[in-house]
Amino acid sequence: MLDISKQFLSEKYGVSPEIAQEVSNAELTCTSAFSRVQEICEFNQAKVLHALQAEQVAVRHFSGTTGYGYDDIGRDTLERVFARAFGCEDALVRPQISSGTHALALSLFGLLMPGDQMLSITGKPYDTLEECIGLSGEAWGSLKSYGIEYGQVELLSKGGIDISAVLSAIQNNTRMVYIQRSRGYAWRDSLSIDEIELVCLAVRKIRPDMQIVVDNCYGEFTDTREPVQVGADVIVGSLIKNPGGGIAPTGAYLAGTKRCIEKIANRLTSPGIGREVGSWASGYATFFQGFFMAPHVVAQAIKGAILAAKIFADRGFRVMPLHNQPRNDIIQAINFDSSDQLTAFCQSIQAASPVDSHVTPYPWDMPGYQHQVIMAAGAFVQGASIELSADAPIVEPYVAYLQGGLTYEHVKIAIMIALSKLS
Numbered sequence: 182m183l184d185i186s187k188q189f190l191s192e193k194y195g196v197s198p199e200i201a202q203e204v205s206n207a208e209l210t211c212t213s214a215f216s217r218v219q220e221i222c223e224f225n226q227a228k229v230l231h232a233l234q235a236e237q238v239a240v241r242h243f244s245g246t247t248g249y250g251y252d253d254i255g256r257d258t259l260e261r262v263f264a265r266a267f268g269c270e271d272a273l274v275r276p277q278i279s280s281g282t283h284a285l286a287l288s289l290f291g292l293l294m295p296g297d298q299m300l301s302i303t304g305k306p307y308d309t310l311e312e313c314i315g316l317s318g319e320a321w322g323s324l325k326s327y328g329i330e331y332g333q334v335e336l337l338s339k340g341g342i343d344i345s346a347v348l349s350a351i352q353n354n355t356r357m358v359y360i361q362r363s364r365g366y367a368w369r370d371s372l373s374i375d376e377i378e379l380v381c382l383a384v385r386k387i388r389p390d391m392q393i394v395v396d397n398c399y400g401e402f403t404d405t406r407e408p409v410q411v412g413a414d415v416i417v418g419s420l421i422k423n424p425g426g427g428i429a430p431t432g433a434y435l436a437g438t439k440r441c442i443e444k445i446a447n448r449l450t451s452p453g454i455g456r457e458v459g460s461w462a463s464g465y466a467t468f469f470q471g472f473f474m475a476p477h478v479v480a481q482a483i484k485g486a487i488l489a490a491k492i493f494a495d496r497g498f499r500v501m502p503l504h505n506q507p508r509n510d511i512i513q514a515i516n517f518d519s520s521d522q523l524t525a526f527c528q529s530i531q532a533a534s535p536v537d538s539h540v541t542p543y544p545w546d547m548p549g550y551q552h553q554v555i556m557a558a559g560a561f562v563q564g565a566s567i568e569l570s571a572d573a574p575i576v577e578p579y580v581a582y583l584q585g586g587l588t589y590e591h592v593k594i595a596i597m598i599a600l601s602k603l604s
């Protein structure tokens with residue numbers, strides 16, 4: 182690190198030269214972990230570049246449309262680019278899908294009918310789905326209120342899917358096997374593509390017709406393949422996470438088999454209309470460009486997560502994953518000692534943000550979450566967690582989930598600022 186950097190960080194942020202040195206030393210021990218990330222990034226960049234070229238993306242695809250959006254060539258081309266890059270038949274990529282949860286709900290309501298069972302095989306799904314499924318609250322229109330059943334298989338205590346338990350949990354009316362790839366807000370490992378492949382094979386062997394849906398949030402471009410390339414029918418994710426590259430302003434996607442995407446499109450708009458409507462007046466340039474940037478931005482975020490893992494582990498905190506363990510999402514879990522320390526950490530990440538750095542986040546009752554949550558997100562796009570952000574439910578064992586970072590350098594600086602505030 183240049184002397185001018187150390188001096189600047191010390192003057193402007195109160196980062197001591199010792200902390201700057203500590204972080205620079207930790208960085209040196211991450212070299213081989215970084216180079217693996219770089220290799221994956223290079224492949225994914227080639228894959229996305231080729232998809233843009235093969236679909237002959239041109240400036241006219243960036244234009245907006247109005248009204249019904251019939252023959253919206255930008256929208257349709259964007260969807261073909263996603264499908265091609267993810268190695269599947271079809272995709273819906275829409276700014277009108279407001280979040281990852283919205284997209285996941287579309288997959289559930291689009292693919293399940295009354296009397297069917299949804300079987301989650303990675304334990305309890307992400308918090309925001311609880312009311313959607315009907316596990317908590319009395320939300321009108323939940324899966325439960327439509328008579329759609331729910332079953333759950335816990336992850337093995339050592340991590341990973343309990344395949345034999347899954348196979349015996351499948352009933353005649355089980356019509357969907359549901360997998361969450363990322364750790365979300367749970368102290369557990371994310372799933373590797375190889376592991377998802379094994380499960381898909383095992384499930385298909387006994388039920389070739391099973392609809393396998395993967396919550397792919399935070400997982401895109403962390404490996405060279407996506408779950409739809411190893412047997413899943415549908416993957417679902419948010420555009421203000423990995424595949425939006427920090428540039429897409431809103432939206433979410435679903436990608437997979439033609440049949441499943443068609444069913445989901447009927448739920449997205451209306452039966453009989455499906456994917457044929459949906460305009461977006463401000464145009465699609467940011468979605469194309471964001472997707473082009475995504476492999477690189479994901480790699481930046483993962484390198485930042487690796488550095489954080491190394492530094493906080495060296496300081497004696499429990500971290501997951503360790504800096505040199507494989508990564509299948511962009512999240513770094515760090516276990517703090519108290520709710521005060523947890524809150525202070527999230528506040529320091531906010532203070533290190535490019536936007537809203539002068540405001541202080543506090544724990545609050547967020548819609549869809551069971552505990553109070555603190556969210557540090559000083560982002561250009563509201564709530565975008567491909568940008569550097571830290572979230573934590575205020576509940577023991579006081580784990581902060583750090584993710585994102587449009588540039589590795591920013592994450593590194595933020596870590597130094599956080600260390601200064603903690604010590």
Ligand SMILES: *Cc1c(COP(=O)(O)O)cnc(C)c1O
Nearest residue numbers: 280281282307363365396398419
């Ligand atoms: C973020 C996330 C969701 C939900 O996404 P929102 O866009 O916040 O609605 C679902 N599952 C996982 C694993 C996530 O990380």
